[in-house]
Amino acid sequence: MRKAITVVILLGIGVLFMLMVAEMPLYGDPNAPAHQGIMQKYIADSARDTGAINTIAAIIIDYRAYDTLGEATVLFVAVVAVTAALYGGYEHA
Amino acid sequence: MPSLTHAPVLIVVVLLLAAFVTPLLGKRESAVNAVFLGAGLSAFALTLRMTMQVLAQGTLSYPVGGWPAPYGIVVWVDVFAAFSSLVIATVSLIISWFAVCGPREVRNNSAYFTLILLLTAAMQGMVMAGDLFNLFVFIEISSLAAIAIIAIKGTKESVEASFRYLVLSALGSGGLLFGIALIFMITGHLNMDYIRATLTITATQYPLNLLTAIGLMVVGFGVKAALFPMHVWLPDAHSNAPTASSALLSGLVVKVYIIALMRIAYLALGLEIFALLPVRHLFLALSTGALLVGSVFAMVQDNVKRLLAFSTVAQVGYIFLGFGLFSQRAIEGGVLHILNHAVMKSLLFLTAGVIIQQTGIKKLSQFNGLGRRMPLTFAAFAVGAMSMVGIPGTAGFISKLYLALGALDADMMIFAVFILISSLLNAAYYFPIIISAFFGSESEVAATEPATSVLAPIAMLVSMVFFFGLFPSLMVPLVRQTAHLFVR
Amino acid sequence: MHDMILEMLGRVLIPATQLFGAYILFHGHLSPGGGFSGGTIIGASFIFYSLVYRFTAKKHRLKHETSLLFEVGGALIYVGAGLVGILAGRHFLTNQGVFPIGEPGRLWSSGMILLVTLGIGAKVAGTVFKLFQELLEGGAEPDGHH
Amino acid sequence: MDIIERLWANIYYLASVILFIIGFHTMLTHNNLLKKIMGMNIMDTSLFLFFVAIGYIRGGQAPILREGVVQYVNPVPSALILTGIVISVSFTAFALALVVLLHRQYGTIDADKIIALRSKRHA
Numbered sequence: 003m004r005k006a007i008t009v010v011i012l013l014g015i016g017v018l019f020m021l022m023v024a025e026m027p028l029y030g031d032p033n034a035p036a037h038q039g040i041m042q043k044y045i046a047d048s049a050r051d052t053g054a055i056n057t058i059a060a061i062i063i064d065y066r067a068y069d070t071l072g073e074a075t076v077l078f079v080a081v082v083a084v085t086a087a088l089y090g091g092y093e094h095a
Numbered sequence: 096m097p098s099l100t101h102a103p104v105l106i107v108v109v110l111l112l113a114a115f116v117t118p119l120l121g122k123r124e125s126a127v128n129a130v131f132l133g134a135g136l137s138a139f140a141l142t143l144r145m146t147m148q149v150l151a152q153g154t155l156s157y158p159v160g161g162w163p164a165p166y167g168i169v170v171w172v173d174v175f176a177a178f179s180s181l182v183i184a185t186v187s188l189i190i191s192w193f194a195v196c197g198p199r200e201v202r203n204n205s206a207y208f209t210l211i212l213l214l215t216a217a218m219q220g221m222v223m224a225g226d227l228f229n230l231f232v233f234i235e236i237s238s239l240a241a242i243a244i245i246a247i248k249g250t251k252e253s254v255e256a257s258f259r260y261l262v263l264s265a266l267g268s269g270g271l272l273f274g275i276a277l278i279f280m281i282t283g284h285l286n287m288d289y290i291r292a293t294l295t296i297t298a299t300q301y302p303l304n305l306l307t308a309i310g311l312m313v314v315g316f317g318v319k320a321a322l323f324p325m326h327v328w329l330p331d332a333h334s335n336a337p338t339a340s341s342a343l344l345s346g347l348v349v350k351v352y353i354i355a356l357m358r359i360a361y362l363a364l365g366l367e368i369f370a371l372l373p374v375r376h377l378f379l380a381l382s383t384g385a386l387l388v389g390s391v392f393a394m395v396q397d398n399v400k401r402l403l404a405f406s407t408v409a410q411v412g413y414i415f416l417g418f419g420l421f422s423q424r425a426i427e428g429g430v431l432h433i434l435n436h437a438v439m440k441s442l443l444f445l446t447a448g449v450i451i452q453q454t455g456i457k458k459l460s461q462f463n464g465l466g467r468r469m470p471l472t473f474a475a476f477a478v479g480a481m482s483m484v485g486i487p488g489t490a491g492f493i494s495k496l497y498l499a500l501g502a503l504d505a506d507m508m509i510f511a512v513f514i515l516i517s518s519l520l521n522a523a524y525y526f527p528i529i530i531s532a533f534f535g536s537e538s539e540v541a542a543t544e545p546a547t548s549v550l551a552p553i554a555m556l557v558s559m560v561f562f563f564g565l566f567p568s569l570m571v572p573l574v575r576q577t578a579h580l581f582v583r
Numbered sequence: 584m585h586d587m588i589l590e591m592l593g594r595v596l597i598p599a600t601q602l603f604g605a606y607i608l609f610h611g612h613l614s615p616g617g618g619f620s621g622g623t624i625i626g627a628s629f630i631f632y633s634l635v636y637r638f639t640a641k642k643h644r645l646k647h648e649t650s651l652l653f654e655v656g657g658a659l660i661y662v663g664a665g666l667v668g669i670l671a672g673r674h675f676l677t678n679q680g681v682f683p684i685g686e687p688g689r690l691w692s693s694g695m696i697l698l699v700t701l702g703i704g705a706k707v708a709g710t711v712f713k714l715f716q717e718l719l720e721g722g723a724e725p726d727g728h729h
Numbered sequence: 730m731d732i733i734e735r736l737w738a739n740i741y742y743l744a745s746v747i748l749f750i751i752g753f754h755t756m757l758t759h760n761n762l763l764k765k766i767m768g769m770n771i772m773d774t775s776l777f778l779f780f781v782a783i784g785y786i787r788g789g790q791a792p793i794l795r796e797g798v799v800q801y802v803n804p805v806p807s808a809l810i811l812t813g814i815v816i817s818v819s820f821t822a823f824a825l826a827l828v829v830l831l832h833r834q835y836g837t838i839d840a841d842k843i844i845a846l847r848s849k850r851h852a
Binding site: 249 | 757762776779806809819820828847
Binding site: 079 | 104111114115118159160162165166167168170202203206207209210213216217220226228229232233235236239240242243246247249254277279280281282283284285289293297301302303304307
């Protein structure tokens with residue numbers, strides 16, 4: 003019974019997602035909205051603005067460096083959390 | 096002074112720096128406590144100053160890294176953000192104070208305080224984020240830290256509850272990230288202002304994508320904010336955590352996700368889209384369910400912390416109800432309830448923690464007569480309970496009044512009735528506790544009042560309950576302007 | 584326990600892995616890679632080191648404090664680099680105009696990006712190793728270690 | 730059939746959506762806690778695939794700036810994914826630590842058995 007309900011729900015989500023995929027902008031289309039927004043400036047200016055020719059590095063550590071600080075913090079949380087959960091803290095160190 | 100214009104990031108950075116430094120201090124407890132409280136205090140001072148500035152000058156926008164709006168990350172502090180940030184800073188400071196002075200429940204305070212600092216930093220960053228992905232990063236930090244401060248207690252129940260919380264929270268995060276990906280796909284922007292501007296053009300082209308994105312986000316935030324019926328993880332998680340964690344989780348963490356969701360609604364999607372979709376009606380239906388189910392389940396609990404946790408489910412319903420009714424006064428009530436519930440639920444959890452610590456009793460049925468042994472603690476508990484019920488003169492009354500008036504404004508009398516019913520249910524489970532504690536038969540438990548240093552933060556919260564109940568006008572400018580963000 | 588083959592392999596592979604990780608770290612702004620990937624590779628070399636010596640010889644054991652220092656040091660470098668921007672009268676985490684950007688394409692270029700990449704590398708290496716260590720030792724019953 | 734053609738053109742999106750549902754299903758229905766964690770990872774990975782697929786532009790090269798390249802792919806999703814991966818790693822590590830703890834305390838990693846053990850203790 004529970005299995006049947008799960009299957010029905012998942013099928014429903016699947017059909018919804020499939021219709022959604024059919025509606026999405028086509029894969030690889032240069033005119034898709036995702037490529038019209040902020041991307042052009044990053045490609046054009048990142049070397050001049052940041053001195054990095056790896057655009058991704060320029061984005062993660064310059065344009066969006068605040069995100070990456072958060073990312074480093076997530077790792078820090080994970081370490082503190084794992085240590086705290088397994089030992090109740092750093093005391094064993 | 097340069098530092099004041101940098102307040103929006105400095106608040107987060109100060110807390111993060113303290114969190115990074117704390118593990119280095121190791122076992123030097125007084126140093127750890129000093130860093131912990133010092134960071135909380137400075138964050139509070141910065142927040143206060145920033146709120147004044149927002150009230151005087153209007154919205155602050157801070158481009159991190161100096162990159163202007165669509166290219167860099169912008170921290171966007173409007174009145175709602177300033178209000179939320181002030182609530183977080185105030186309540187978390189008092190809870191931190193309790194965590195330092197109160198009974199020790201965690202083997203290692205240094206790791207515990209680090210996690211609390213990280214959690215507070217993430218919440219501050221979340222309510223001020225002006226960028227969709229930046230918001231997501233802070234949500235993840237806070238989710239992980241929130242789970243960790245439950246698991247740190249180390250009992251079987253707390254570990255199991257935190258694992259269940261982790262699984263559901265990860266599901267919510269998945270939904271959120273999917274939603275963000277869909278929105279990026281159809282707009283090409285991450286800055287909320289620019290998303291809104293682009294959506295006015297592309298929304299008609301990709302309606303199903305947008306709809307799914309909104310649905311995924313509502314579910315994602317709903318799981319994290321314990322919106323009925325996605326609240327199943329909350330009672331176990333909140334009732335098995337250490338006292339200070341319970342207060343933080345019920346008082347602040349759950350609400351921060353509501354704030355984030357509402358900020359996405361008016362900043363990133365725009366109120367036009369929000370009004371077009373049946374999201375409001377969904378909120379109304381679910382919050383009514385939360386009000387009734389939370390209250391009814393709270394009535395049948397015998398464990399005091401579980402009762403408080405179920406009551407949180409109901410109170411989350413009040414806040415969603417305010418946004419669902421969507422009239423000026425209803426939103427003011429919902430926003431005020433974020434503050435009031437944070438204060439009174441922290442008060443209740445802290446006093447409950449003190450009672451459990453002093454007597455070893457968790458069961459309500461064994462509370463009779465304890466009130467005469469610990470009059471101060473139980474008086475504080477009674478104040479929190481009265482505020483929950485909505486007795487005039489306490490903070491809880493004000494927000495419920497605004498919500499009820501807002502329901503009338505929106506021509507939905509029925510919800511005013513629901514608020515009344517829920518308040519009566521609250522009375523039905525809070526008053527018997529107090530009555531039996533003070534007037535019940537003599538208890539055989541040898542219970543004494545805790546030390547004054549433990550009672551001090553609790554007294555602070557009690558005074559805040561009365562203060563916001565008697566002088567609600569203090570918060571009015573912030574709350575009214577916040578409501579104007581939604582209803583123009 | 585001492586495993587000859589593992590140890591000989593380790594002698595060759597560990598420095599090679601570390602060198603490769605350092606290369607990825609230092610070229611983060613020039614080629615695919617950066618702090619997270621480079622840090623993970625260096626962290627993997629620490630893990631390999633632990634596996635080779637199997638936690639037996641106490642003198643070979645990397646201390647918990649060491650990985651903690653890596654962690655915190657990396658994070659502090661990041662926040663510090665951000666605060667330099669504020670002290671210079673600009674915004675938090677400003678690169679352009681605060682740090683010397685240099686000529687794009689050279690190794691010593693891109694100012695803050697290189698500095699922060701190194702910080703992240705240290706942090707991630709510390710994290711990866713510490714997570715491994717905690718999960719491995721936490722799995723056994725606490726034997727009153729240290 | 731237009732819809733089939735569009736689905737075929739968007740096959741990477743479709744694949745990631747299917748992976749998402751598989752992960753979702755694994756996470757909710759499996760009793761083994763480790764399988765739940767695997768489901769979590771499948772779900773996250775599907776989102777990474779989705780993001781990277783959004784960023785692709787036909788004929789585009791990796792966004793390392795150099796002479797003679799006309800079209801680069803969109804670097805933004807790749808940058809975001811890095812964050813996503815790190816978050817996923819952190820969640821997985823913490824979840825594994827909790828499983829270690831649960832195994833130490835209950836002696837099993839089966840969710841049903843844990844619940845049964847817990848209710849027996851309460852009774």
